Amino acid sequence: xxxYCLILLLLAFPLFGDQLLDKAAENYQSGLHGDTLAERExxxxxxxxxxxxxxxxxxxxxxxxNFWIGxxxxxxKQYPEALYYYYQAKELKPRDxxxxxxxxxxLRELGLERQRESILQKSFFSVPEKLQLFSLFLILGLILIxxxxxxxxxxxxxxxxxxxxLSLFLFINVMYVFYFSxxxxxxxxxxxxxxxxxxxxxxxxxxxxxxxxxxxxxxVVDEGKWLKVLxxxxxxxxxxxxxxxxx
Amino acid sequence: MVIWKWxxxxxxxxxxxxxxxxxxxxxxxxxxxxxYETQNLKGTVSISHRSxxxxxxxxxxxxxxxxxxxxxxxxxxxxxLVLSIYEFSLPPQDKGLHLLPAIQVKVNGKTYASIPAxxxxxxxxxxxxxEQQLSSQPAPTVKPELLLKAEISAPASVFPGSxxxxxxxxxxxxxxxxxxxxxxxxxxxxxxxxxDKKVKSYQxxxxxxxxxxxxxxxxxxxxxxxxxxYIEGNGxxxxxxxxxxxxxxxxxxxxxxxxxxEVLPFPAKDRPDNFNGAVGDFKMAASLLTPxxxxxxxxxxxxxxxxxxxxxxxxxxxxxxxxxxLFRLSDLPPQEEMSGNKKRFIVELYPITATVAEIxxxxxxxxxxxxxxxxxxxxxxxxxxxxxxxKAEPKPPEKPVEEQKETKVIQIRxxxxxxxxxxxxxxxxxxxxxxxxxxxxxxxxxxxxxIGLQMLLRKKxxxxxxxxxxxxxxxxxxALSRSSNPSEYFExxxxxxxxxxxxxxxxPSSDISIEELPQDGIAGQIRTLLLKIDALRxxxxxxxxxxxxxxxxxxxxRKM
Numbered sequence: 001x002x003x004y005c006l007i008l009l010l011l012a013f014p015l016f017g018d019q020l021l022d023k024a025a026e027n028y029q030s031g032l033h034g035d036t037l038a039e040r041e042x043x044x045x046x047x048x049x050x051x052x053x054x055x056x057x058x059x060x061x062x063x064x065x066n067f068w069i070g071x072x073x074x075x076x077k078q079y080p081e082a083l084y085y086y087y088q089a090k091e092l093k094p095r096d097x098x099x100x101x102x103x104x105x106x107l108r109e110l111g112l113e114r115q116r117e118s119i120l121q122k123s124f125f126s127v128p129e130k131l132q133l134f135s136l137f138l139i140l141g142l143i144l145i146x147x148x149x150x151x152x153x154x155x156x157x158x159x160x161x162x163x164x165x166l167s168l169f170l171f172i173n174v175m176y177v178f179y180f181s182x183x184x185x186x187x188x189x190x191x192x193x194x195x196x197x198x199x200x201x202x203x204x205x206x207x208x209x210x211x212x213x214x215x216x217x218x219x220v221v222d223e224g225k226w227l228k229v230l231x232x233x234x235x236x237x238x239x240x241x242x243x244x245x246x247x
Numbered sequence: 248m249v250i251w252k253w254x255x256x257x258x259x260x261x262x263x264x265x266x267x268x269x270x271x272x273x274x275x276x277x278x279x280x281x282x283y284e285t286q287n288l289k290g291t292v293s294i295s296h297r298s299x300x301x302x303x304x305x306x307x308x309x310x311x312x313x314x315x316x317x318x319x320x321x322x323x324x325x326x327x328l329v330l331s332i333y334e335f336s337l338p339p340q341d342k343g344l345h346l347l348p349a350i351q352v353k354v355n356g357k358t359y360a361s362i363p364a365x366x367x368x369x370x371x372x373x374x375x376x377x378e379q380q381l382s383s384q385p386a387p388t389v390k391p392e393l394l395l396k397a398e399i400s401a402p403a404s405v406f407p408g409s410x411x412x413x414x415x416x417x418x419x420x421x422x423x424x425x426x427x428x429x430x431x432x433x434x435x436x437x438x439x440x441x442x443d444k445k446v447k448s449y450q451x452x453x454x455x456x457x458x459x460x461x462x463x464x465x466x467x468x469x470x471x472x473x474x475x476x477y478i479e480g481n482g483x484x485x486x487x488x489x490x491x492x493x494x495x496x497x498x499x500x501x502x503x504x505x506x507x508x509e510v511l512p513f514p515a516k517d518r519p520d521n522f523n524g525a526v527g528d529f530k531m532a533a534s535l536l537t538p539x540x541x542x543x544x545x546x547x548x549x550x551x552x553x554x555x556x557x558x559x560x561x562x563x564x565x566x567x568x569x570x571x572x573l574f575r576l577s578d579l580p581p582q583e584e585m586s587g588n589k590k591r592f593i594v595e596l597y598p599i600t601a602t603v604a605e606i607x608x609x610x611x612x613x614x615x616x617x618x619x620x621x622x623x624x625x626x627x628x629x630x631x632x633x634x635x636x637x638k639a640e641p642k643p644p645e646k647p648v649e650e651q652k653e654t655k656v657i658q659i660r661x662x663x664x665x666x667x668x669x670x671x672x673x674x675x676x677x678x679x680x681x682x683x684x685x686x687x688x689x690x691x692x693x694x695x696x697x698i699g700l701q702m703l704l705r706k707k708x709x710x711x712x713x714x715x716x717x718x719x720x721x722x723x724x725x726a727l728s729r730s731s732n733p734s735e736y737f738e739x740x741x742x743x744x745x746x747x748x749x750x751x752x753x754x755p756s757s758d759i760s761i762e763e764l765p766q767d768g769i770a771g772q773i774r775t776l777l778l779k780i781d782a783l784r785x786x787x788x789x790x791x792x793x794x795x796x797x798x799x800x801x802x803x804x805r806k807m
Binding site: 111132136207208 | 441668705
């Protein structure tokens with residue numbers, strides 16, 4: 001009996017995910033085409049609620065989901081939140097031009113300029129894509145080395161080494177990204193940059209850090225309540241962790 | 248790999264052996280640099296030994312007499328050895344060259360001795376001679392002097408929020424080494440320290456001046472007393488040859504008077520209700536950054552500029568309570584920008600109704616410390632045209648032009664939707680990408696395991712193959728047993744010889760024709776025999792069964 005219940009539950013789960021997706025799309029459309037501001041806000045807020053449920057289920061393409069959430073926040077004019085989700089989507093969809101356009105647009109709304117990325121900072125493939133390529137090359141290498149074991153054909157050995165080297169390169173690259181790439185964050189609440197991790201301390205500058213600005217997190221202090229950050233111009237200071245969302 | 252392993256083991260063993268066999272060494276010397284006649288002489292004994300060795304401190308002796316040696320320090324050296332250093336003193340000697348006899352000491356109960364060494368005792372320099380040994384610089388003609396001044400750079404009246412500078416100036420002549428300093432102004436008790444201390448040096452007549460200043464902010468009204476500041480130091484001249492300092496006496500001292508800073512409270516008289524601590528002399532203006540014609544709930548950006556002279560850190564956003572009945576304010580804090588002597592606040596406003604006709608005047612109060620008065624500023628009202636959001640209505644039937652003017656319906660939609668790129672797949676199934684999770688890294692151990700298993704399997708298959716291979720000996724026996732059947736006999740004999748040649752590594756495989764066999768050596772003899780067998784087979788010669796042929800074949804087989 002229990003087994004049947006479990007099977008039914010497993011069968012129902014994707015259906016439930018699809019229903020959420022359909023419902024979210026429906027609400028999003030009503031938000032886009034609403035005649036009044038209230039209708040729009042209701043539509044977009046409903047969409048957000050459903051998309052957040054989908055995000056928790058981790059059942060659909062996260063890059064696309066973050067893009068969608070970013071768009072919904074944009075229409076709700078919550079630009080810092082929109083940026084945060086766009087940047088998250090960018091990590092998973094690095095070549096998406098539409099996403100790039102939306103980021104530029106959101107930054108303009110916030111009165112900010114896009115920070116120039118160096119060639120070293122740019123990534124052509126996302127980590128999931130790199131993992132896919134890694135597994136493809138590894139499987140090919142395994143097939144070829146198996147052929148060599150049984151047939152001793154010399155070309156199978158050289159080809160397998162080639163694919164193993166490709167997969168090794170991707171593995172090292174993925175590990176580097178995971179362990180050594182800098183942690184970034186988006187300022188979601190405008191705040192001053194402090195010299196020390198206390199609000200009673202002096203500020204680095206009277207000019208506040210504006211919402212939507214991206215910063216690099218160098219250190220986490222005071223049990224995670226404060227973050228030591230590096231701004232694009234090289235300034236280092238402390239921000240309350242509540243003013244920032246890590247990408 | 249094995250060679251490397253043995254090489255490393257040998258190196259390690261050699262190192263251990265050397266360390267184990269390192270002898271205990273004792274060396275001694277006299278500090279000839281400071282050895283002067285009529286003065287006690289200082290010397291050191293250094294003992295190089297292993298860390299666990301016991302040095303008997305009371306066993307030091309010089310010329311058979313006990314020597315009082317004091318332990319100074321122990322230093323780790325290479326190879327697990329340590330160097331223990333002891334100091335001793337000898338009575339004064341005449342100037343000239345002397346011999347330091349061997350110093351003996353017991354280590355682990357065994358006596359060790361240093362090698363005797365010579366040392367020189369220098370004549371005691373006179374003051375004049377000492378002067379001549381001093382650096383090539385001419386002797387200073389000025390007497391060292393030291394003077395401390397404390398100052399406060401502040402506006403005429405200090406109020407909470409005012410910025411001040413606490414300054415110390417050190418005036419000095421000649422080289423002076425400070426030995427004591429009490430500088431309470433730098434601690435700035437009761438004030439908030441702003442930034443780091445600033446230090447600058449300059450010349451003021453005959454004095455070198457070092458100025459240290461600290462910016463502070465007044466926090467609360469009250470009188471703040473700072474005790475006397477005091478410094479003390481010694482003037483000196485440096486002997487650059489001997490790298491020694493010669494201090495002048497007496498010590499130099501300087502003291503300042505007590506200082507009191509009064510932070511005045513803001514006067515209660517005429518204090519405006521909306522005063523929130525701004526100190527200075529300012530002007531204020533408000534302007535709209537977005538068009539003044541808008542719809543209900545659309546965003547308006549209001550810029551409030553406060554310009555002038557004063558403490559901008561005390562300038563805060565003017566009170567916006569007046570606006571709250573007409574506008575919805577953003578939950579986010581307003582943006583603040585500082586440029587030169589101007590601070591700008593940018594506020595987001597959303598009109599609640601279409602009846603809003605203007606942004607009402609905003610007021611801002613500050614305290615002018617020059618005039619000792621409060622001042623209140625008001626902005627001009629900013630006119631607005633706010634339109635209600637209406638739903639689209641069906642187009643009315645066409646009417647004469649005159650009437651149409653009166654009944655024209657303006658189709659009003661909410662503020663135009665900002666154009667962004669929409670997600671093309673929104674609403675469609677968005678499956679996760681296959682093989683894009685970290686779990687895929689399990690492929691590495693699984694792959695390695697599969698490769699290992701396959702290699703093991705192949706090895707086993709090959710072993711089995713070898714076991715099942717019939718040897719040439721067996722084939723030869725088989726041939727002999729088939730002598731009644733010529734066809735089987737010939738075939739088995741041929742296979743026995745060819746397999747035998749394979750086993751002897753003469754030919755690579757038994758699947759070759761007889762003609763392909765080498766013509767020299769044992770292979771050549773076998774070739775001749777097998778060709779003979781073939782000729783006899785196809786010639787139906789009964790001589791094959793003769794014992795002589797069998798014997799020839801058997802002899803050749805054994806020879807092979």
